[in-house]
Amino acid sequence: MASNGATVHVSEEDRARADQIKDAANKLYAAKSYQEAIDKYAEAIQVNPQVPSYYTNRSICYIKTEAFGYAIADAEKAIEIDPNFVKGYYRRAIANMALCKFKESLRDFRIVVKYAPSDKDAKAKMLECEKIVRRIAFEQAIEHNDTTPSIVESINLDLMTIEDNYDGPRIKDNHIDEAFLKDMLQRFEDQKKIHKKYAFMIILAVREMMLEAPSLIDITIPSDARITVCGDVHGQFYDLMHIFKLNGLPSPTNMYLFNGDFVDRGSFSLEVVLTLFAFKWLYPNYFFLARGNHETDNMNKVYGFEGEVKAKYSEMMFKLFSETFNALPLAHVIQEKILVVHGGLFSKDDVTLDDIRQIDRIKLRQPGSDGLMCELLWSDPQPEPGRGPSKRGVGVQFGPDVTKAFLERNNLDMLIRSHEVKENGYVIEHDGKCVTVFSAPNYCDTVGNMGALINITPDLHMDYKTFEAVPHPNVRPMQYASQFGGMLGI
Incomplete structure (x- = not known):
């Protein structure tokens, strides 16, 4: 019928x-x-x-x-x-x-x-x-009411003793340095863990930074520096290391912005997020992290990150990650002209940058199924004018006219977003005003796509680099996912 x-x-x-x-x-x-x-x-x-x-x-x-x-x-x-x-x-x-x-x-x-x-x-x-x-x-x-104590109150670093047989890098004087970070990266490449005390120290340091950060962060590129915008990494640690080999390690002159979806699907999500958090701790003013739709509790239950953290460390550590993800900023503006968000734009026309700044992400915790925070993390562009229902079932789809009007209203030149696999790693659409960048090549070991990153100079010159996937240890994607997550591998 x-x-x-x-x-x-x-x-x-x-x-x-x-x-x-x-x-x-x-x-x-x-x-x-x-x-x-x-x-x-x-x-x-x-x-x-x-x-x-x-x-x-x-x-x-x-x-x-x-x-x-x-x-x-x-x-x-x-x-x-x-x-x-x-x-x-x-x-x-x-x-x-x-x-x-x-x-x-x-x-x-x-x-x-x-x-x-x-x-x-x-x-x-x-x-x-x-x-x-x-x-x-x-x-x-x-849990999750205003009187519920933070998991931080249950964490006592002084009781976490470093065993004599631990042969990994050590944090000295309660502050991270470049030597520790490089040793940690090598240890992760060798499929070894750092001591749980140091992992907790890294997460706690970043959590404290994020709690003090606004929902929208303004980034100024120093005259002798550049910033690299990377899209989804999705637990592909060895591809993340390849990015750093191609493009240089983070530093005050080689800045980075990772635009959400650090975790889930790939089975080295813990190594990815500890690496990103460690660089944030080392270079707080030159290394930036935005929340993606996978830095959320429900997605982590299905797509592997929760299971991975519990398998490699503990449930307590996952709860600390959850609290820290809740505090991640939602948007960045580069040189007052380029808005960078994980998903995209909104179901209404009158949204301003100040509206994004005023989102109380700490109180909201999870993005929900509607509203500005949800749409920032979930929306996608469409070629047709206007708006359409989301192909994902969450957020909205927005056309080139929506992008143009939003940018003009907020005195911006461009929108950079991530959130979608692209065959060549990136796509420029909406009359050059909307760029999608995706940095997980051969997503889930099956898609065969390139990865990409964008280098941006102080005068806003943009250089796109693409790269192929590199080999990784024989651990399949979604290794730690729930039964449903395993079914949803690409």
């Missing part, structure tokens, strides 16, 4: 042709050519819009490309055509889980198990989902 209740008549010839197109789309999906498969499934749907499997097949492609909002819409169309089509509920459950909408996901998994009681995989996922929902309800009941 069509959505308006009218029957769509499809000839036998069109049914056969649509099936042939669907078979071609299936081959593209098997080859991991997801965007091409999406386009081909759309062709099949155009010829015969009555087959629910065409929509669920396209839905899984959208899941693979992180367009979870579109995946949910396709799953719902399949359910509309056939309310007994189990795969529609299954796809919607997976997409909602990817968005950390655990209750909605659980509701659909229960329907799947009801229709397919012998499906052990679906039952296991339902039970896992139930466990997450119960855990979140428990956590919300006991």
